[in-house]
Amino acid sequence: MIYDYIIVGGGSAGSVLAHRLSASGSNRVLVCEAGPDTPPGDEPAEIKDSYPGTAYFDPRFHWTDLKVHTQVVPHNRPEERPPLRKYEQARVLGGGSSINGQMANRGAPTDFEEWVERGAEGWGWDDVLPYFKKVERDLDFDGPLHGKDGRIPVRRLKEEHLGPHAKAACEAFKAAGFKYLPDQNGVFEDGYFSITISNQDEQRASAAMGYLDRETRKRANLTISTETQVTGLLFEGLRCVGVKALVRGQEQEFRANEVLLSSGAIHSPAHLLRAGIGPVAHLREMGVEVRHNLPGVGQGLMDHPAISLSSHLKRSARMDDVHTRRHIQVGLRYSSGLEGIPAGDMFAAAVSKSAWHAVGKQVASFLIWVNKTYSETGQVRLASADWRAEPVVEFNLLSDRRDLDRLMTGFRMMAAIQMTGELGELTSNHFPASYSDRVRKLGVVNSKNRFLTSAISLIMDGPEFIRRRFIEKYVIEGFTFDQVMTDDAALEAFIRKATIGIWHASCSCRMGADDDPRAVVDTQGRVRGVAGLRVVDASIFPVVPCANTNFPTLMAAEKIADAILAG
Structure with missing residues (x-):
């Protein structure tokens, strides 16, 4: 046939x-x-x-x-040659x-x-907007920028359903002078918002x-x-x-x-x-x-170059999964102000839970990425003509100096926001985070990691000086928060080492x-x-x-x- x-x-x-x-x-x-298949009505629970x-x-x-x-x-x-990293596809x-x-x-x-x-x-904004609208069934908004009949439902978490960390992040964004946007997919401008998600009925x-x-x-x-x-x-x-x-x-x-x-x-x-x-x-x-x-x-x-700033989260601010299991609930779009770069070139997501396990629930982060990146020298090449061999993949993130500069200023800006008002009261022990092989391996769902993280979580919720020593010895990789906040060379070295793509x-x-x-x-x-x-x-x-x-x-x-x- x-x-x-x-x-x-x-x-x-x-x-x-x-x-x-x-x-x-x-x-x-x-x-x-x-x-594998994901049969309708019988999709794996992890996927749903x-x-x-x-x-x-x-x-x-x-x-x-x-x-x-x-x-x-x-x-x-x-x-x-830099080290290889696993890249989940x-x-x-x-x-x-x-x-x-x-x-x-x-x-x-402008993209x-x-x-x-x-x-x-034929791929300008007026050409592609009808197809964005064709994709979606917006459960919250109508009008010229939104689709109501598409095959993918989209929604935003209501303000009253945001977790305490996400609410505190919103207040910190507001205190920093950013505008509240009710709709991330409305007019493209700077501001903070409840993230638009392809999700319905919490699935x-x-x-x-x-x-x-x-x-x-x-x-x-x-x-x-x-x-x-x-x-x-x-x-x-x-x-x-x-x-x-x-x-x-x-x-x-x-x-x-x-x-x-x-x-x-x-x-x-x-x-x-x-x-x-x-x-x-x-x-x-x-x-x-x-x-x-x-x-x-x-x-x-x-890919979009990204780094993380993480903190220990007080018990009262941790997710309880009552209204949502969403770990990223709010985001901030902002402009770096660098000459010749369009507005809205940077993004920060408030991550209220860093992983599925016990330690992940104790760690909140700001994930900061370059929304409008100029690093475009990456490449995919063959390692072998054999179809079984994965290709050689080089993203060459930060090949454009402007991306590095914006992550440096973005990290320190978000650190200042992190310590503002209620958000500063809910978090402590800030540290520059790396998505290392150790972190990745601990993220695999299995009984061993469930046991390990349960034990580590007891240390993390123990006395502050023990938590600080533990983070410095086992969590951070080479750079303390004080170092990257006061030393430009240390901050640059951290970002060059820790920057990842966001898939x-x-x-x-x-x-x-x-x-x-x-x-x-x-x-x-x-x-x-x-x-x-x-x-x-x-x-x-x-x-x-x-x-x-x-x-x-x-x-x-x-x-x-x-x-x-x-x-």
Whole structure:
């Protein structure tokens, strides 16, 4: 059987494409998802949970061997190569939307005007807004900026349901002179707000839940094949005609009129590279026969650089899970004021619980990230031509000095806010936090970590001097709070070491104009110079928007699905 469309990856974009392209009974659609299914009404409890911290660290739901470099990699000094970090990428139906923080925001109108300037004609703010609205069913707001009929419900926590830490953060933001915004997805301006989330009735609303519901799955022309890893693309000359895959361990081939890669900004370029589509020199180095020279494949990888400021949280301010299990309830969008940088270029989230375990409930944080980043020298390359090998991933965060400078000033600004008013009374023992391997391993849900954290929590709630010594010896990695607040060199060193991405990998198969040598796809996701092949996911963004990337990915899939159906 020849399908009309094979979708490689059943994540956020893949779920949208499967739903839209199979709506016409004449289109035969196959979805190949490497991870497990999330059957309607029988989704794993960790995925349904309004708190994402358990799903995100459950090895059942992500690519367990994927590791990346976040720091800048000096290729001329291999001995100074920074350490590898685990980077959780979803491997489950619904993709990132099944394990992420459920943040439902869009970015700044200026982001999409920049997309147009970079060659993505037809992707300006007025062009993409109808598709953002098409995605959502806003449970709180109506009007020209909001959708009411989409497949993904969005809402905000009511003020009376915010936890004590979140309420205190709001008061601290207010005292610092920031404006309260009732709607994060309203007019894009600076201010603090209750975070907009893809969530209803205190349960996650993933792309799989919204777009691959029971009615959609009844379509005879739609096949969803989970536990199916695509191992290669099939070609006849320069036309992609299908895929090779392992279906629950069995090798199979599937043919199609068109193949759509929706495997994310790390694995979509890897598929292209293994198929011989990419920079000639790298393909030859890897022993891959060159099918089509496309220099931009894997280049320009981006994420939002982020750091954390953490504190011990008094018992009275800890989450009680009565109204919500949401750990991030409020956020702040603000402007750095650096010359030439658009407003709203920075973001801070008040994190009222840092992990699922006993110690996580005792630690609150400000997660600060560069909303409008200029670090875009990251790349995805092959480690081997073998499909089993994860690619080499280098984010090169902070490759632009402006990102480093803004995190330095942002850290100290948020430290001052952290010690303001009631928020200062509810927190103590502030420390610059690192998302180290030790922290990550402790985040895995198992009995050993439950026991360990229960024991550690007794120390953390003990006398202040014991807690301070414990934090300095076992929690922080090289820098105390006093050091980074008073010594610029120490603060810079901490940020260079501790900065991580926030799982917003994007831009590695960019849209662009015909004359752009780095453009991989055109404005409908079609791979340049190759027939029958598209990329539809966050990798096609010309530049990462000032947003969590899930909703921009859903928007892009809706827009390209419309273009495909329009012929």
